[in-house]
Amino acid sequence: MMNLAKKLVPAKRLAARDSTPQTVLETGFVAQTTDGLTVRLGLDLCPARRAKSCLVAPDVGDRVLCAVEGDAVFVLAVLEGAPGAATRVSADGDLKLQATTGRLTLGASEGIDLVTGKTVGVTGGAVHVRAQTGSVAVEELGFLSRLVRAEVGRVALLAEHVDSTVTRIVQRAKRAFRFVEEVEQVRAGTLDLRAENLAAIRADNTLVTARVLAKIDAAQVHIG
16 A cells, blocks of 8 residues: 555655655753753754743753754653652743633642732632632732622721722711820811710810800700
């Protein structure tokens, strides 16, 4: 069958095929990665390139599988690495992981780090974060939301300045305590303070000033 196939192929095409460099698979060891990739094949040091499908970055001393085609050497895969050395998945240019159907899961027993010098973006229909403890350190934070619901057991806030601008504030509490060391000012168009049992104002000096009317109304009024 092979001889018959050769007879059916034109002579020029056969000559071109015979002159095409043959691709040979060889195993070798990585000799250098700093100034370009160099592998040792037998006794020869050969400059090499990493195949696009080889996403594991070779390190010095790794045993690799290479495709040799003429003077070109391509590292196809890293067969063995140094014991205990980290495995680095690396690619030139943009790298995209995509599951066209199903889910994509990243798992690790010791931890997962996302590190970049620029922007980290998260986009999804819903975002869920669950952890036993958490901490966030941001130099400048901008937060935009239509609705915020929070259920916490205790909140401790320490800040040098707090500025808030809102249209309406409604607070309900069983007990509320405020401790102001220096000055507290309240300026309102209308101020309405009501207490069901006792309203007490104590100070070394108390001033009540009204521009039009000041009224004290009670069943008993004691002054002095």
